[in-house]
Amino acid sequence: MNKIFLILKREYLVRVQKKSFIIMTLLVPLLTGGFMAGVVFLSTRSIKDKVVQVVDESGLFKGKFTDGRDVKFVYSALTVDKAKRALPQSDYQALLYIPAIDVQKPKGIVLFAGKNVSMLLQNRIEDVLDQELESLRLQKVGIDKAVLASTKSKVAIATVALSEEGEKTSSSGAAFAVGYACAFLIYMSVFIYGAQVMRGVLEEKTSRIVEVIISSVKPFQLMLGKITGVALVGLTQFLLWIVLGFAIATFTSAAFGLDKKAVVRTEKPADRAKDTPNPTADNPLAGAAAALQTMNVPLILGTFLFYFLGGYLLYSALFAAIGAAADSETDTQQFMFPITIPLIASIVVAQVVLQDPDGSVAFWMSMFPLTSPILMMVRIPFGVPPWQLLLSMTLLVAGFVATTWLAARIYRVGILMYGKKVNFRELSKWVFYKG
Secondary structure, eight states: OHHHHHHHHHHHHHHHTSHHHHHHHHHHHHHHHHHHHHHHHHHHSOOOOEEEEEEESSOSSTTTSOOOSSEEEEEOOSOHHHHHHHGGGSSOSEEEEEOSOOSSSOOOOEEEESSOOOHHHHHHHHHHHHHHHHHHHHHHTTOOHHHHHHTOOOOOOOOEEEETTEEEEOOHHHHHHHHHHHHHHHHHHHHHHHHHHHHHHHHHHHTTHHHHHTTTSOHHHHHHHHHHHHHHHHHHHHHHHHHHHHHHHHHHHHHHTHHHHOOOOOOOHHHHTSOOOOTTTTOHHHHHHHHHHTSOHHHHHHHHHHHHHHHHHHHHHHHHHHHHHOSSTTTTHHHHHHHHHHHHHHHHHHHHHHHOTTSHHHHHHHHSTTTHHHHHHHHGGGOOOHHHHHHHHHHHHHHHHHHHHHHHHHHHHHTTOOSOOOOHHHHHHHHTOOO
16 A cells, blocks of 8 residues: 555656646636636627618618617618629628518518628628518508517526425526536546556556566556546646636626625515516626526535546546557557547537436436446536435446456556557456466
């Protein structure tokens, strides 16, 4: 046990003391926050105004096209031919031509431009045309559009989870986002840190350092120490990211006053029917903060750490076996694909599980150890029965023990095997070698 600890300590310290580890640990939360802030800034920033010239021969749309944040409309008295000839030398980005049309069957409307216009601009013009033509049709049959519009309503349904503690406000959107985000983080971490284990084993094997190390420790001890050490590196990085992310979120909330606006409604359903203003309606960030407060954050963080470690340990043992069996990184490719199939399948099936978190596909794949680290994390924000969560965790631990035993059998032979092209048939023989 002392030897495993020494290997673990070496693997951990060598990696966390690297400049790349420190830089990435600090930069990822900052870059993520900066990226999200940039997206919000760009989405709210005014785009350079586009000017559209309108030639309306029908006379039905005069004054109907109103200027927006990113587009202006200018009505022209020119004929369409003159306007088309002048368009390349003008400051107009497009020319909208509306001939005399039949309201019931409008045809001949054309948008001229020097190059393809954006879908956003085209859709906006089409919406204005559709709305005005609808209004004209309604007038013909004697229906007031304002009266018709007053009969329409948009219903917003509040979701409430019934639990043993009572009624709790829930958010399907927040569960969707958190579940997929946790699953994707585990998916990426297994690939990143599992590949680190494989490359570390391969590097020691090709440099023959392992021949010296193996004289002092058993192959299983070396493999377990390496896997555990890299796992702690990944866990340390994730914990630092969580702390830094929380600090950035707290600072952002204080700076923009989101902590005061993100109010979680806890009244009874009878009171919920009252027409009260929603403090988060005009602030999407405050709405997101309020949605997160409706979730069991300690449970999500606890299970995330468990499935992160469980999924990593399970797959990294197999990655270590691949590194021991191959002589170069090119040779590892033939063994990588079969191992990564469950991971890739999990992230693909996650889309289905998000739509039906309690379905049979979601249940069985969240129990299978090779797919449960990703798919159970998709389900947890929606609520999972305790017995299912306990069964999934138990099976994951059993799966880790089984894959570690299998990987150790391959590792002990392959770590000292040089110059031989290995296939799956050969690996199966290594599993049953005695000694």
